[in-house]
Amino acid sequence: MNRNDQLHRLFNEEFQRVRTTPVPECETSFYPYRGLTSTIRSRNGRIHVRVSDLLADAPPEILRSIMVILVNKLFGSKVDEEVRLRYWRFVNRPEFRQKVSRIRRQRGVKLLTSPKGKVFDLLSIFEELNHALFDNQVEVRHLSWSQRASRTTLGHFDSAHETIIINKRLDNPRVPLYVVSYVLYHEMLHSFLGEETSGDRRSIHHRRFRAAEKNFRDYSKAKAFIRDHFHDLTLK
Secondary structure (H helix, E strand, O other): OOHHHHHHHHHHHHHHHHOOOOOOOEEEEEEOOOOOOEEEEEEOOEEEEEEEHHHOOOOHHHHHHHHHHHHHHHHOOOOOHHHHHHHHHHHOOHHHHHHHHHHHHHHOOOOOOOOEOOOOEHHHHHHHHHHHHOOOOOOOOEEEEOOOOOOOOOEEEEOOOOEEEEOHHHOOOOOOHHHHHHHHHHHHHHHHHOOEEEOOEEEOOOHHHHHHHOOOOOHHHHHHHHHHHHHHOOOO
């Protein structure tokens, strides 16, 4: 039995376990998503199931867990906690996370501009922060201002591409240097500390992260400026 046939069989079994009605026509397949996305949709009486092909070699019990989660999602039913934990323990293994990051780098395209903005040079700020606060241990492949000015996101660290992108709305003469430095420091912490896992939960703003973030000298001032002025900023 090939892997797609196995998915189809597991879907039928889990559907029958949840519903006593006849199993509808279903199309199941592994799909080359950039990450661990798995989806289930109902269209015109036909079910479409797609599971990330990164999971194509997963053990049968993991594939069954995915089907349990998806079928229950389709009907809005609660999933047994042990099923969720079994899945998350598998995908949160360090070697598997490394595989996911490698594939994301291969399949994903990162749209970058330049670290040098109209007002601030991210590279010079990065180097100063790295020397003063990280003993030059933070390594990233790319620093960039965002292509678009977001009203919600200050910055972003992409671990798969080892890239830090800062919202270009902050590249503004009205913005103090300590604000840009704080946002960049925040994203550097993501690179330096990584995420923590507990059961089926992954956290990027964990306790160690929050404690380290407050070590930034102008932490309170920067947070206050962002709270009071960020949404009023316009591009120059």
